[in-house]
Amino acid sequence: MSGADGVVLVDKTAGMTSHDVVARVRRLAGTRKVGHAGTLDPMATGLLLLGVNRATRLLTYLVGLDKTYRATVRLGQGTVTDDAEGEVTSAPGVRDVEEQALHDAVAGLTGAIEQVPSAVSAIKVDGRRSYARVRAGEEVELAARPVTVHAFEVLATRPATAADGTAVLDVDVEVVCSSGTYVRALARDLGAALGSAGHLTALRRTRVGAFDVAEAASLEAMADGVPMLDTSDVARRVLAARELTEAETAEVRYGRGLAPSGRDGVVAAFAPDGHVVALLTDRGDRARPVLVLDPA
Template sequence: MPIYVVDKPLGLTSHDVVGRARRILNTKQVGHTGTLDPLATGVLVLCVGGSTKLVQFMERDSKDYLAFISLGAATPTLDAEGPVTETAFVPELDAQAIEAVLQGFTGPQQQIPPQYSALHVGGVRAYAVARAGGQIELPARSVTLHELKLLGIYGSLSAAPRTFCPAPDGRWNASPVGITIHLPPPLGDFPTLLVWARVGSGTYLRSLARDVGAALGVPAHLSGLIRTRAGRFELSQAAPLEQLGEAAGLPDLSAIDLPILEATPEMALHLRQGKRPTDARVGRFTVLLSGALVAVVDGDGQHLKVVRAWSEEAGESGT
């Protein structure tokens, strides 16, 4: 079954997009590979039908973002949903000092998630407690921020660029021509940093905005966020949600970064029956991967199954 890459519109939750996709594609089997907040836009990968089984292998993919961090104002949600609950004067900003702060957040980190998040604590969602006026002690989580690059400093969000173009190295830069982005209405005229970010799964860019502001000695919030890449898929590949019905789906194999083993008819039959197949080529995958995952393609080149390499000597296998 196909995979679709959608440019999530501003103001919709990821769940909203999945609901609309189910209606457009006339199927209940639709899943996504990484939540985007309502005020974020960009790449949302939808797996349809049998492809939903691949979500578990894709949701840990690294992701790239254009993040707008407005300094001098804090909000309870840590983003532009507001309201502004704290303001402070922002001294003159130095690009080198900001770059140094950003470098301090690269690599493995312990990050405290936002109070307004979908995390379960004691059987309830954190955002449900926050909306009711409460607060939950959210433990810090291990995340990895692979790269953070300052693209610009602007007097306000309104002065920041709206058109971007991808570079050959995967980064995105402001450009006179390219893809036009959409940002939430600004909460005020606050100095704004534009940061390109490549992060591991589970990273909250809202928390990064809060923490960058704290490192600079001022309150801050995430005033805009665009996901430019999720795993193998780029924003330039994404279709507008309203055009999903006319979009061409992508094959399963385009979504996962795994070694591929083409199954013989006998091996494919055994896999479909849940049996442990015998194949002379499996040994080299065992040596190479030591129990890691392998994508096995059925004889027709379409049906995909992900299995673990196994060892005949140890008598181990897995699917």
Template sequence: MKDQQAPSGILLLDKPAGITSNAALGRAKRIIGIKKAGHTGTLDPMASGLLALCFGQATKVAGFLLDADKTYEAEACLGVTTDSEDAEGEVLERKAVPALDEAAIEAVLARFRGAIEQVPPMHSALKHKGQRLYDLARKGETVERPPRAVVIHELELIDHDEQSLRLKVTCSKGTYIRSLARDIGEALGCGAHLSGLRRTASAPFDIRDSVELEALESLTRDQARALLAPPDRALEHLPAVELDEQQAARMAQGQRLAGLRASHSGQVRIYGPGTFLGVGEMDGMGHLKPVRLFTAG
């Protein structure tokens, strides 16, 4: 029997290493029991950590989470480069690691903070002439990849030894931590590959509020659904606009509104009396148009 009362919301899952993001989503869907679902920012199989899963109408806010800044704890293995830029690839070269003190490492890390350009890895889902780069890489092909602009908001050395660095990285969307490890290793003169990765935050969510997959699978459907965060939690960075009952009814029909007392310009969260309606756009003059609306029920 179809569940007519299936809720919508965002599940914060702590994905274990060793499985794909799609596999983690599939297992969560079986527990939650809602077919319409998607994840927001893939984690590689070797990576663990925060995976925000959107269920039901919360899939309408997935795009906002894809664009969000992310925070990672990463481990870079020094002296060894691989074709995939991580521990799952074939070794390309081994080099001696020079003696590195914290000051020398910090001097290199400083070069990677802020706005930088980054060449994406061949083992990625980006396309070249209609083909995924990882498909070309599996055939042994390498193609020119234009550098992409990304922003490294925070790059902190957590710990290091003779063969590895542990880093905390907060970055913009589109950043490849594998490529960051590769470039830092090159700048240190010995090469490196990503040997461990854990996502600890995906704005506005934090790993501390997540549930481990194994723990989720021990819950009943109702218990699991109780963990769903409301869809508008993904939009807390947007200003909120409150509508009265009549305005909310018009907005729900897709109509534009004028004469609102709001000085916001750009995207906003829209609320009717006690209800989240969706995302709209203000022009700064009190005009509001719908961008992405949620239907009732």
């Protein structure tokens, strides 16, 4: 197993950090060379993509993929972390939220938006993680950044009473968004848009690009072996493909350029037998290798 290369689709359970998952897969796969393509918060469940051995070099091209989440937003309470992990900082409560008002608030958070990330996040402020500054008692104000929420759909609503007696409304949603979007921040901003407060009580990532959580396995199911997607399969799913001749394959394996692909961005180049040889990008009048996965 230690020599195998590939991408592992893990269905993460709640309570584990993404680093915990990486450490476990390192042991299960018998290799230190394991990395992930984007973290999940400890309270979140669902799809985490890991690269093993040479497939770690593909992770750069997986990090930026769009993602889909199922989540529950609790309207009526805000927390320091914008999710259920943090202490409640405001509890204005909600009584009745009209369906149209909820629809309008969700619509206002859909599309290309400027989002202020949650203060308790891994973003660095003057060299220190924002969450470390917040936990040290500092006030942290992060700058808004552009993100895209492709879809924000309300699936169900349920009136409830929080543990402190606050009247709240739990809203089940599905969010399709660009990489870098904080669903916790969407929960916070949805509450604010409705004149109250909001935080996330559940979060599950169901899709990353072309990869679905239905394909993933739990860590417990990997006790007898770690299932991996072949690097060629991953490259074909994520990138535009260019089929090479035997002569072109030989050139690319030595890091040499080819005639241009005529496409924007990075292209996966495949040998005649179907395995990925390199990733190419057009530079001027040549397609140049940016990563040779199968060198001579």
